[in-house]
Amino acid sequence: MTDLLVARNVSKTYFDTVANDNVVALEDVSLAIRPHEFVSVIGPSGCGKSTFLRMVAGLDKPTAGEITVSGRKITGPGADRGMVFQEYALLPWKTTAANIEFGPRLKKLPKAEREAITRRFVELVGLKGFENKYPHQLSGGMRQRAAVARVLANNPTVLLMDEPFAAVDAMTRQHLQEELTAITARERTTVLFITHAIEEAVFLSDRVIALSGRPGRIVADLAIELPRPRRWDALVNDARFAAYRDELTRCIHGTKA
Amino acid sequence: MKAARTLFAELFPFAVAVAIWQALAMAGIWPKVLFPSPLEVAQTFAADLASGVLLVNLAVSLKSLLLGFVVGCAIAVPLGYLMGLSRASRNFFDPLVNLLQAIPGLAWIPFAILWFGLGQGAVTFIIVMSVFFPVLHNLLTGIRMVQPVLIEAVRTLGANRGDVIRHVIFPATLPNLMTGIRLGIAFGFRSLVGGEMIASTDGLGYAIFNAQQYFQSARIVVGMLAIGIVWLAMDRLILRPIEQRTTMRWGLVREGLEQA
Numbered sequence: 001m002t003d004l005l006v007a008r009n010v011s012k013t014y015f016d017t018v019a020n021d022n023v024v025a026l027e028d029v030s031l032a033i034r035p036h037e038f039v040s041v042i043g044p045s046g047c048g049k050s051t052f053l054r055m056v057a058g059l060d061k062p063t064a065g066e067i068t069v070s071g072r073k074i075t076g077p078g079a080d081r082g083m084v085f086q087e088y089a090l091l092p093w094k095t096t097a098a099n100i101e102f103g104p105r106l107k108k109l110p111k112a113e114r115e116a117i118t119r120r121f122v123e124l125v126g127l128k129g130f131e132n133k134y135p136h137q138l139s140g141g142m143r144q145r146a147a148v149a150r151v152l153a154n155n156p157t158v159l160l161m162d163e164p165f166a167a168v169d170a171m172t173r174q175h176l177q178e179e180l181t182a183i184t185a186r187e188r189t190t191v192l193f194i195t196h197a198i199e200e201a202v203f204l205s206d207r208v209i210a211l212s213g214r215p216g217r218i219v220a221d222l223a224i225e226l227p228r229p230r231r232w233d234a235l236v237n238d239a240r241f242a243a244y245r246d247e248l249t250r251c252i253h254g255t256k257a
Numbered sequence: 258m259k260a261a262r263t264l265f266a267e268l269f270p271f272a273v274a275v276a277i278w279q280a281l282a283m284a285g286i287w288p289k290v291l292f293p294s295p296l297e298v299a300q301t302f303a304a305d306l307a308s309g310v311l312l313v314n315l316a317v318s319l320k321s322l323l324l325g326f327v328v329g330c331a332i333a334v335p336l337g338y339l340m341g342l343s344r345a346s347r348n349f350f351d352p353l354v355n356l357l358q359a360i361p362g363l364a365w366i367p368f369a370i371l372w373f374g375l376g377q378g379a380v381t382f383i384i385v386m387s388v389f390f391p392v393l394h395n396l397l398t399g400i401r402m403v404q405p406v407l408i409e410a411v412r413t414l415g416a417n418r419g420d421v422i423r424h425v426i427f428p429a430t431l432p433n434l435m436t437g438i439r440l441g442i443a444f445g446f447r448s449l450v451g452g453e454m455i456a457s458t459d460g461l462g463y464a465i466f467n468a469q470q471y472f473q474s475a476r477i478v479v480g481m482l483a484i485g486i487v488w489l490a491m492d493r494l495i496l497r498p499i500e501q502r503t504t505m506r507w508g509l510v511r512e513g514l515e516q517a
Contacts, residue, residue: 076412082413083409085409092509106414136508
């Protein structure tokens with residue numbers, strides 16, 4: 001199968017105004033993601049994993065190298081690469097339904113079609129009954145569900161997620177992780193997921209890419225061959241799950257010394 | 258029942274203030290001409306209302322205030338968004354605005370009279386100058402406070418620059434714009450009264466000034482009260498309902514912070 005997202009020798013250097021020096025955030029990263037693949041990028045703080053995601057989103061530009069999605073070089077943000085942020089980033093002045101309908105509305109889809117899409121994704125993320133609530137009336141977990149639905153409703157080529165569950169409590173996080181694997185499996189969504197939590201990456205992904213500490217370089221690219229659907233109660237005592245986790249832990253910590 | 262309780266809560270502070278005022282007036286510490294009682298003020302208020310004088314002055318003043326406010330906002334709001342969204346225009350206008358900002362609206366009276374003659378034209382001009390700066394300043398603050406992540410999020414949903422302005426920047430700046438509008442109207446009232454005292458022959462400010470010439474102290478208070486009542490009505494009938502339907506509903510602004 002042809003690759004959907006390709007990064008070729010991507011580096012990012014930026015000028016740190018506090019340190020008054022150039023900082024190499026990411027060095028010579030090359031990777032390819034196939035359609036329908038769920039790929040996580042993990043690494044210690046400052047390894048440039050979020051910077052990489054932002055470059056895929058078109059919100060930052062690489063200093064060297066290039067990234068293509070469906071064969072087209074990325075020059076700026078676009079609806080084909082919707083992003084879910086740690087801080088939800090829902091529009092406070094729009095209801096749940098209006099936030100989810102936002103992308104289809106920008107695409108000027110007919111009203112009936114927009115409403116059908118909105119209904120479908122409201123139900124998909126379990127927010128039925130909360131369509132007319134504003135974000136400040138929702139819990140953190142519900143806000144992040146709405147944010148995921150907002151991107152999925154826009155039918156992106158690849159779903160980008162930047163530590164989306166870092167701000168919710170541990171119990172909610174496990175629920176959201178299970179829901180996300182179920183939804184992306186059913187919708188066959190291609191996902192690029194950024195996290196610093198190794199277990200989260202193993203639980204969710206088909207493949208985990210580990211970056212070293214600054215400057216970020218790829219130190220591991222590990223296929224996770226655990227059966228789906230995945231559930232925490234089944235995996236928490238699974239020997240293969242533990243083996244993947246330990247291997248990735250060694251990779252990341254090994255580079256620190 | 259709930260409406261009655263709300264009305265009571267609203268009127269209670271005024272009742273207390275009037276009671277204290279009446280008690281002070283009855284104590285006879287100061288001569289009547291220096292300290293009119295609420296009763297006298299109420300009588301004068303009723304008389305001026307019946308004769309139509311009060312409403313005529315009110316109409317004259319409100320016309321100047323409204324016109325000055327609309328013109329001031331019509332310049333300040335587009336300029337604010339222009340300066341907020343374009344570095345070149347910010348670099349150009351910011352020094353000029355800062356220079357003019359500290360000059361009180363009333364300082365424009367001499368020129369206002371030279372340019373527009375005595376009358377409401379001059380008054381309207383200084384109201385424009387008074388409304389302009391608080392509206393502009395607060396709008397600029399609002400634009401600076403827009404969360405970048407909201408802009409980034411909608412751009413990854415396919416929003417272009419126009420969409421970002423319409424769906425993110427306009428609503429996000431509304432709380433600060435409302436603050437600017439409140440301050441603008443408040444500053445406008447100050448200039449209205451000051452301007453009419455000096456540069457006009459009618460309006461509420463002129464009426465207050467004129468009453469002083471004839472030692473009609475109750476009439477001075479009537480003029481002051483009329484201004485207060487008009488402001489209160491604007492706040493409760495226009496500004497607050499707008500905020501309740503927008504910024505408060507969206508959770509951007511709260512009624513208060515009792516829980517702190």
